[in-house]
Amino acid sequence: MDQLRALRYFCKVAETGSFTKAAAAFSVPPSSLSRRVAALEDSLGATLLKRSTRAVQLTEIGQLYFQQVADILYRLEQSDEAVRSYQAKPMGQLHISVMTGFGERMLLPLLDEFKALYPEITLDLSLSDTVSNLGRDEVDIAIRGGYAPNERVQAVRLMDNEFIPVASPAYLQEMGVPTSALELTRHRGLFYRTPMGPSPWLCEIGGQWHDVAGIPTAVSNHGKWLAQLAIEGRGIMMAPRWSLVDYLASGKLRELHFDTPVRVSQNAEMAIYLLYQKQQYTVPKVKAAVDFLVARLREG
Amino acid sequence: MDQLRALRYFCKVAETGSFTKAAAAFSVPPSSLSRRVAALEDSLGATLLKRSTRAVQLTEIGQLYFQQVADILYRLEQSDEAVRSYQAKPMGQLHISVMTGFGERMLLPLLDEFKALYPEITLDLSLSDTVSNLGRDEVDIAIRGGYAPNERVQAVRLMDNEFIPVASPAYLQEMGVPTSALELTRHRGLFYRTPMGPSPWLCEIGGQWHDVAGIPTAVSNHGKWLAQLAIEGRGIMMAPRWSLVDYLASGKLRELHFDTPVRVSQNAEMAIYLLYQKQQYTVPKVKAAVDFLVARLREG
DNA sequence: TAGTTTATTGTCTTAAAGACAATAGTGTGG
DNA sequence: CCACACTATTGTCTTTAAGACAATAAACTA
Numbered sequence: 001m002d003q004l005r006a007l008r009y010f011c012k013v014a015e016t017g018s019f020t021k022a023a024a025a026f027s028v029p030p031s032s033l034s035r036r037v038a039a040l041e042d043s044l045g046a047t048l049l050k051r052s053t054r055a056v057q058l059t060e061i062g063q064l065y066f067q068q069v070a071d072i073l074y075r076l077e078q079s080d081e082a083v084r085s086y087q088a089k090p091m092g093q094l095h096i097s098v099m100t101g102f103g104e105r106m107l108l109p110l111l112d113e114f115k116a117l118y119p120e121i122t123l124d125l126s127l128s129d130t131v132s133n134l135g136r137d138e139v140d141i142a143i144r145g146g147y148a149p150n151e152r153v154q155a156v157r158l159m160d161n162e163f164i165p166v167a168s169p170a171y172l173q174e175m176g177v178p179t180s181a182l183e184l185t186r187h188r189g190l191f192y193r194t195p196m197g198p199s200p201w202l203c204e205i206g207g208q209w210h211d212v213a214g215i216p217t218a219v220s221n222h223g224k225w226l227a228q229l230a231i232e233g234r235g236i237m238m239a240p241r242w243s244l245v246d247y248l249a250s251g252k253l254r255e256l257h258f259d260t261p262v263r264v265s266q267n268a269e270m271a272i273y274l275l276y277q278k279q280q281y282t283v284p285k286v287k288a289a290v291d292f293l294v295a296r297l298r299e300g
Numbered sequence: 301m302d303q304l305r306a307l308r309y310f311c312k313v314a315e316t317g318s319f320t321k322a323a324a325a326f327s328v329p330p331s332s333l334s335r336r337v338a339a340l341e342d343s344l345g346a347t348l349l350k351r352s353t354r355a356v357q358l359t360e361i362g363q364l365y366f367q368q369v370a371d372i373l374y375r376l377e378q379s380d381e382a383v384r385s386y387q388a389k390p391m392g393q394l395h396i397s398v399m400t401g402f403g404e405r406m407l408l409p410l411l412d413e414f415k416a417l418y419p420e421i422t423l424d425l426s427l428s429d430t431v432s433n434l435g436r437d438e439v440d441i442a443i444r445g446g447y448a449p450n451e452r453v454q455a456v457r458l459m460d461n462e463f464i465p466v467a468s469p470a471y472l473q474e475m476g477v478p479t480s481a482l483e484l485t486r487h488r489g490l491f492y493r494t495p496m497g498p499s500p501w502l503c504e505i506g507g508q509w510h511d512v513a514g515i516p517t518a519v520s521n522h523g524k525w526l527a528q529l530a531i532e533g534r535g536i537m538m539a540p541r542w543s544l545v546d547y548l549a550s551g552k553l554r555e556l557h558f559d560t561p562v563r564v565s566q567n568a569e570m571a572i573y574l575l576y577q578k579q580q581y582t583v584p585k586v587k588a589a590v591d592f593l594v595a596r597l598r599e600g
Numbered sequence: 601t602a603g604t605t606t607a608t609t610g611t612c613t614t615a616a617a618g619a620c621a622a623t624a625g626t627g628t629g630g
Numbered sequence: 631c632c633a634c635a636c637t638a639t640t641g642t643c644t645t646t647a648a649g650a651c652a653a654t655a656a657a658c659t660a
Contacts, residue, residue: 001647004304019607032649034608044383053606053656061386064582068379072372079368083344086361150451282364301616302647319638332618334639353625353637 006040007069009033010048014066017056075279082282090288091120098143101223102272103127105243107143110296117292121285129221130195140286141293142275154278156290158297161270163238165201165262166253171233178236181205181212181258188235189214192264193221199264201238209266227253238264242272272297306340307369309333310348314366317356375579382582390588391420398443401523402572403427405543407443410596417592421585429521430495440586441593442575454578456590458597461570463538465501465562466553471533478536481505481512481558488535489514492564493521499564501538509566527553538564542572572597 012022013033023030041048048062058066085092098107104127111123126139145161165184178184181203191198191213201213217235220226223243230237231252247253256262264270274293280286312322313333323330341348348362358366385392398407404427411423426439445461465484478484481503491498491513501513517535520526523543530537531552547553556562564570574593580586 002302002304004302005648020605028648029650030607031609031651035648038608044380046383046386048383051607052658053608054658056607061383061582065379065383068375068382068579072376072379075368076372079365079372080344082368083346083348083361083365086346279368282361305617320636328617329619330638331620331640335617338639351638352627353639354627356638 001036001039001043003040003043006036007073009036010040011066011070011073013037013049013056014058014062014070019056078277078279082279085283085285088284089120090118090284092285093122093124094141094285094289095124095126095139096141096143096289097126097128097139099145099272100127100129100221101240101243102143104224106297107293110293114289114292118285118288121288140276140280141289143272143293144275145270145272152278153275154281155273155275156294156298158272158274158294159242159299161240161242161272163199163262163264163270164241164244165236165238165256166230166244166248167236167256168231168233168253169251171230171235172254174233178256179258181260181262182210184212184214184236184262187214188217190226190229190235190237191216191219192223192226192237192239193219199238201262202264202266203258203260203262204266205260212262238262301336301339301343303340303343306336307373309336310340311366311370311373313337313349313356314358314362314370319356378577378579382579385583385585388584389420390418390584392585393422393424394441394585394589395424395426395439396441396443396589397426397428397439399445399572400427400429400521401540401543402443404524406597407593410593414589414592418585418588421588440576440580441589443572443593444575445570445572452578453575454581455573455575456594456598458572458574458594459542459599461540461542461572463499463562463564463570464541464544465536465538465556465558466530466544466547467536467556468531468533468553469551471530471535472554474533478556479558481560481562482510484512484514484536484562487514488517490526490529490535490537491516491519492523492526492537492539493519499538501562502564502566503558503560503562504566505560512562538562 009022009026009032012025013019016022016025019030019033019037023033026033037049044065046061047059048065050057050059050062096107103125107125111125115121115123143158171188175187178187182205184201189201193199198216198219200211203210203212214236218226218229223239226237227239227243227247229235231247236256237253244253244255248255274290274297276286276290281290309322309326309332312325313319316322316325319330319333319337323333326333337349344365346361347359348365350357350359350362396407403425407425411425415421415423443458467487471488475487478487482505484501489501493499498516498519500511503510503512514536518526518529523539526537527539527543527547529535531547536556537553544553544555548555574590574597576586576590581590
């Protein structure tokens with residue numbers, strides 16, 4: 001018996017909840033599926049599906065088996081694809097998902113060069129701050145401020161993601177330069193909104209974490225707008241250092257230094273990671289893009 | 301084409317390095333394997349094996365494909381087995397691997413009851429302090445002082461594994477009761493040897509870690525012998541609290557208290573974990589044993 | 601209750617995998 | 631250096647299993 005085909009049939013039936021629909025997806029008569037799935041159940045000695053002539057639903061064990069088999073089939077598909085595309089040149093659709101701010105500022109400037117290097121790769125770029133599940137769906141490469149979700153995913157550390165407090169010279173002249181983190185609460189604050197809510201201003205004093213957030217003047221998920229407000233002297237902003245290098249160099253914004261540093265997370269090791277699935281690295285388009293991006297974006 | 305069969309053939313050829321040997325393993329003529337593997341290569345559009353009439357070896361991509369496919373086949377096998385044994389009662393071989401000391405003292409006393417409960421389970425117990433790879437081979441359940449190696453493995457925290465310094469009253473009378481961790485260096489020490497070497501005595505003073513190990517009197521990987529020596533007043537021993545409850549209760553040994561606690565590892569969260577593969581939990585014998593052991597061994 | 605949809609089963613056809621013998625290539629040993 | 635033994639492949643036939651199509655039984659809906 002062709003077990004793999006039986007598994008594919010079973011999974012399709014489980015997904016669609018119908019032998020007829022599943023059969024249509026494979027362009028074979030429903031009878032074929034019925035036979036193969038029945039044979040599979042027979043060989044396993046368990047009923048995977050509760051059938052009535054009207055509806056099909058998974059049994060408890062069927063549910064479990066389906067989850068595992070679906071993953072197995074997916075991984076096999078991926079391995080096959082990796083071999084098939086091996087020794088081909090980089091080409092095809094490449095889906096990259098990246099944090100909005102980082103994407104705009106750091107990634108977009110590189111893409112022209114990349115497209116010139118690999119004209120046969122069609123880039124599909126998603127700028128979004130919500131986490132994409134690299135695991136299952138169509139994202140090939142993700143750039144995120146976090147670690148690898150599991151062992152199948154490779155994480156390459158690109159750069160630091162340290163948030164630093166900044167303000168314009170005008171603002172500091174008007175309001176005074178805060179000399180300690182605790183003073184920040186008396187200042188005006190420009191807050192970045194993450195998917196988990198506005199990012200706090202935290203500082204650790206004697207093992208205790210304090211929220212030293214200033215008085216909110218603006219909250220946004222658009223870093224550039226907040227930076228604009230900061231330059232106009234509207235308040236103090238916490239932002240990643242990489243997003244501020246231009247402003248700091250030109251003197252439009254100044255970094256604030258305290259004895260006890262201010263952070264946006266209790267987690268010290270914030271960094272930007274490039275993530276991809278290990279097995280996908282053999283696929284030329286993925287390898288080309290990973291190598292290119294790491295070469296251009298990694299520092300340190 | 302029966303892809304799965306082709307994959308099994310391919311893997312066997314890759315493992316044995318010979319079509320003939322692989323064919324023998326399946327009890328089919330070598331020609332079948334030759335055909336199926338060739339068909340597989342054709343469908344993938346890549347050569348997986350470098351053949352000469354005398355030897356067969358994997359190509360670079362073949363190597364990669366083999367690794368992935370071998371894992372996929374293994375997992376499929378496991379899933380099938382899980383379904384097959386579902387709804388059967390707990391029976392068969394059950395391989396448990398456990399740290400020597402913990403196994404002797406905590407596990408062995410439970411096994412009579414377990415065997416009475418599940419007479420059809422044949423227990424195969426390994427007492428060893430070297431890590432067994434739960435991942436691939438024949439260990440169903442492991443009890444270890446460490447975390448889950450990967451996401452497929454479930455880790456249940458059983459109990460604390462805090463090491464405490466103890467000595468006999470006689471020893472303390474003779475040598476004096478140390479009042480600070482640093483004084484330990486002047487005392488005689490009984491050291492437990494882990495697979496990574498004798499476990500140190502550490503203590504953190506003002507953010508700095510110090511080795512406060514005493515003068516070695518004995519080193520062994522056999523906790524009971526060290527405990528015996530300690531009772532005889534031969535020195536101070538660091539051992540897990542669970543292994544000492546009897547001695548502490550009977551007054552044969554006394555716990556030493558310091559302002560700065562002494563540890564055997566810089567890692568604070570040492571604990572005993574029961575480990576098993578998530579997917580195996582549906583297998584009755586595994587579920588029965590996990591449930592039984594967790595119920596009896598978990599505290600807190 | 602009648603009608604329609606859906607899964608299953610029987611029978612035939614078609615495709616693919618196994619068996620066996622024969623061939624070609626490659627090391628080893630005399 | 632040559633013959634022998636071993637191994638992978640290929641050709642041909644047989645056998646097995648999957649697909650196609652029609653018919654049947656069950657179940658939800660109107």
